[in-house]
Amino acid sequence: MIQPTKHVPLVTPGDGRGVVRGDPTAESRLDPLTGNWTIFSPQRTGRPDEFVDSDVRAESSLECPFCPGNEEATPDPVWCGRISTEDSSFEISQVGQEISNPDWSVRVVPNKFPAVDEIKPAPQKRVDANLFQRSGIGGGHEVIIESRQHVESLTDLDLAELNLVFRAYRDRLQYWRSTSGVSYLSVFKNVGGRAGASLSHSHSQLIATNRLPAQIKDSLDLMSRHRASTGCCLMCDLVRGELKSKQRIVWADNALVAFCPFASHIPMLVRVTTQEHQDCFENLDEGQLESVSRLVGRVVSWLEKLRPGTAYNYCLQTRPPAMKDTPESFHWWIDIFPRMTQVAGFEWSSQCMINPILPEDSASKLAACARAEDPRYL
């Protein structure tokens, strides 16, 4: 491969001698929910990539702990839902109720490998040396097992299962909100190894903690300040702005909206929320819950149509229990995003994300999928 090299004079960037002049399409955008700027550099999508996207659905001889018959492999459930085979109605049993559940459709169990401890009455704080501060981390970590079938994506669920999964989110969020000491609630789903999943059987997770993450606190402050200065909810204003501009709308009816946010820090991220103000996801009524579950399923189907077999995550944000002073300034949402890029050195060190795809382009591709939709969702 070694050949004689021509003699090249060294030049300053931009002196017009064949040097790339920077990306004139690059721009940065402010995310009003986090205060962070995202760098958009569409030119980077054209660069060569030697690393083939290696995400594969799991192949393993591991006995699946989430399949029926292996219930002993998980802790006892805290929530159980069954879809009636006669009329598709739901039978739900929750904490404190004794039930028989041989025919569970969706079940929630404590995570066998929890990220947090139980909440202790007085969390111990220790300062070892002047700068080494540590403390217990309490709360709960649960797994929502979404189907009796060993399926791998939300789009493999039928509509009744999908709806029941969102009912489980609602009920468990209500349970943890009413638990003393809980400051923050997170519901999320990891699908595929690239998205951080360790098991392939379709499931999502809930983490409740007694500590409000610093980034979430910053966001709550931004929302409260917006409310104080304008009298409006920041998310309501953002949704109104997106609906007015139309450029980043993927889908909307009179109640719900799915859009690619203006300053999206992740490629092809889709945000779903209600157009009407609502601080807590778990306060949605049953009709709304069904519509939201269906829309989230549809968004995943559109992403999978554009990127078959993609790894993806979604994250549900509901008003943190720690936010008590100005509950009216929070508005729930779900972010759904495929895992297309890796967090690399620049992003790790600066927390400033580089997104090679403009949300206008993502929205236009996804909206085309929405128009050519799988009829089972309609």
Place this chain on the structure above:
Amino acid sequence: MIQPTKHVPLVTPGDGRGVVRGDPTAESRLDPLTGNWTIFSPQRTGRPDEFVDSDVRAESSLECPFCPGNEEATPDPVWCGRISTEDSSFEISQVGQEISNPDWSVRVVPNKFPAVDEIKPAPQKRVDANLFQRSGIGGGHEVIIESRQHVESLTDLDLAELNLVFRAYRDRLQYWRSTSGVSYLSVFKNVGGRAGASLSHSHSQLIATNRLPAQIKDSLDLMSRHRASTGCCLMCDLVRGELKSKQRIVWADNALVAFCPFASHIPMLVRVTTQEHQDCFENLDEGQLESVSRLVGRVVSWLEKLRPGTAYNYCLQTRPPAMKDTPESFHWWIDIFPRMTQVAGFEWSSQCMINPILPEDSASKLAACARAEDPRYL
């Protein structure tokens, strides 16, 4: 796989009926450099994983644009270093000098797919609607090509190449620091697809921007506050604390230290810095530069000994040019970390990282590697 399920009564977590009681080893620790808390949950390392670590070194038929003979595939260089075959001395040519470089050993070129535009005299800011704020993003984006050989890791370089790479960092950082309008400087390396690399030929990158990322600004504020209240540099105090506690030291001599930080947000992250106060990496003298390059190479070799073929990143933090008021409160460092886990839904939504490996355990394994070292580094 479907078997009859026994009837299980539902229970509350922690009522003693076989439910996992949370992770009693879980704790959270405050990172004094960022203000973020990291959750440590060692119990999670025991969980089953169906997704085989699929990171592979690149296999591609792509003609490598970084190999000798393909210099036309990259923009003209801005820096070029040659190692003399006679006495291993360096010949370095920089911007503004006309040189012949058929025998380059390390070269720096503008990135053909830059993340940023050139710096414009007056960056245009636009507010489309009340909440949609955007602006140009200017600066430079360069690639440091680390060897004539098509090798893939820092540990494939010989010591002279390694030293020359760090000379290139120094020179290009000095260049960009003296460029008007630059606020932030980042040098980083992505090795392997999982670490965000798109080309396998050993290289690192430099990004200079006219915008200081929000997270970096927060860190600078924390450092300045620490200096104002104690009269000491925060990093100097952290290093002193780590040296005193000894628990997380991987390696140290009288001048340099490598340790796993107390509140490390990434598993097996190793931080390298000078024990003596130094705000800017690029002010290190040539002897120091050589020692640092060698130590970084050794740390990577220890990580690769523990995780052969691992993807990894490193990120160099030097005082941002935007930090002018209190330069004495900043202290340069390099973070080196293998890519063992994926950022999953909880971390994306909360920016609160869950680390399954305590830094004390990482440091003890790495220190053992240091003791059984490859003699070429000694």
